Amino acid sequence: MSPIENRLAQAQQLPNWQLSASAVSCLCAILQNHTARIPSDEVRGLLAAEAVSLKTLMQQLMLVAQQFATAPVSDFLVGAAALGETGDIHLGANYEFEALPLNCSVHAEQACLSNALLSGETQLRSIALSAAPCGHCRQFLHEQREATSMTCVLPGNETLLLPELLPQAFGPKQLNVDTFLFEAEDNSYTLSHPPADSDLAQMSKLGLPLLPLSHAPYSQSPAAAVVRTVDGVCHRGVYLENAAFNPSLPAFQSALAQMQMTNSRECGLSHALLLELEQPTISHAQTSREAWRTLSNGVLYQAGVRIE
Numbered sequence: 001m002s003p004i005e006n007r008l009a010q011a012q013q014l015p016n017w018q019l020s021a022s023a024v025s026c027l028c029a030i031l032q033n034h035t036a037r038i039p040s041d042e043v044r045g046l047l048a049a050e051a052v053s054l055k056t057l058m059q060q061l062m063l064v065a066q067q068f069a070t071a072p073v074s075d076f077l078v079g080a081a082a083l084g085e086t087g088d089i090h091l092g093a094n095y096e097f098e099a100l101p102l103n104c105s106v107h108a109e110q111a112c113l114s115n116a117l118l119s120g121e122t123q124l125r126s127i128a129l130s131a132a133p134c135g136h137c138r139q140f141l142h143e144q145r146e147a148t149s150m151t152c153v154l155p156g157n158e159t160l161l162l163p164e165l166l167p168q169a170f171g172p173k174q175l176n177v178d179t180f181l182f183e184a185e186d187n188s189y190t191l192s193h194p195p196a197d198s199d200l201a202q203m204s205k206l207g208l209p210l211l212p213l214s215h216a217p218y219s220q221s222p223a224a225a226v227v228r229t230v231d232g233v234c235h236r237g238v239y240l241e242n243a244a245f246n247p248s249l250p251a252f253q254s255a256l257a258q259m260q261m262t263n264s265r266e267c268g269l270s271h272a273l274l275l276e277l278e279q280p281t282i283s284h285a286q287t288s289r290e291a292w293r294t295l296s297n298g299v300l301y302q303a304g305v306r307i308e
């Protein structure tokens with residue numbers, strides 16, 4: 001049984017599981033083809049075939065996402081399923097790391113938003129959660145332009161607007177920033193030096209187009225990461241900042257959060273690439289190197305980039 005099949009089988013055993021066996025096989029095929037994303041046409045197909053509301057489908061998909069969580073420290077598994085402006089539904093789960101500081105952890109809401117952004121989503125409209133969002137995640141979700149109209153579906157079926165969960169919020173506007181998460185910049189990037197080998201060249205081709213998606217209006221230090229697992233599959237990540245600074249998501253963690261939702265999650269890590277400006281205001285090079293050494297004996301590339 002593949003990791004995706006295994007997790008869907010776990011979801012089917014839950015007392016509050018409502019979807020049919022045919023929906024489960026459909027979800028299995030979708031998740032193998034689209035990382036952590038249920039495309040809008042598949043969402044419509046599932047709604048019609050299962051005769052459930054959109055809210056119920058999101059809650060069921062949140063249960064699927066929760067099965068992918070990795071929580072060796074807290075043992076508290078969190079799932080998130082978010083409906084985007086495109087009509088796609090995106091999944092995310094929390095990811096804790098043994099032997100690394102707690103601030104390396106990825107929260108389910110962060111994973112969900114990062115996966116959505118990497119899938120080409122333009123805005124989250126609503127998010128279904130297995131637990132009420134922590135203060136950190138309320139702040140992280142507030143970094144979207146349309147944050148005040150976003151809804152959160154909480155355990156117990158209550159739906160609240162994000163501003164009800166985060167009154168008198170501090171956000172980009174307080175720092176006079178007018179770019180928000182999901183708003184790609186116009187720049188394109190190139191490596192500062194020619195790649196030293198073919199692995200670096202191949203991974204850079206995947207990483208460079210991610211840099212305009214990085215949300216770094218506070219430090220002006222965009223970053224992207226690519227992580228390759230032993231099965232040869234590459235997983236992409238982008239650095240996402242926040243007006244409060246601390247709920248930011250490093251690019252390396254963003255890539256690992258994407259990997260977590262795939263069949264590659266149990267393969268082990270073979271290569272990673274971190275792309276940053278040559279002389280960034282803030283750098284993730286040192287912390288990414290330390291995290292990488294804890295997680296893998298493989299190769300870590302760190303390459304400088306410049307705007308073309």
Ligand SMILES: [Zn+2]
Pocket residue numbers: 107108109133134135136137138
């Ligand atoms: Zn959180």
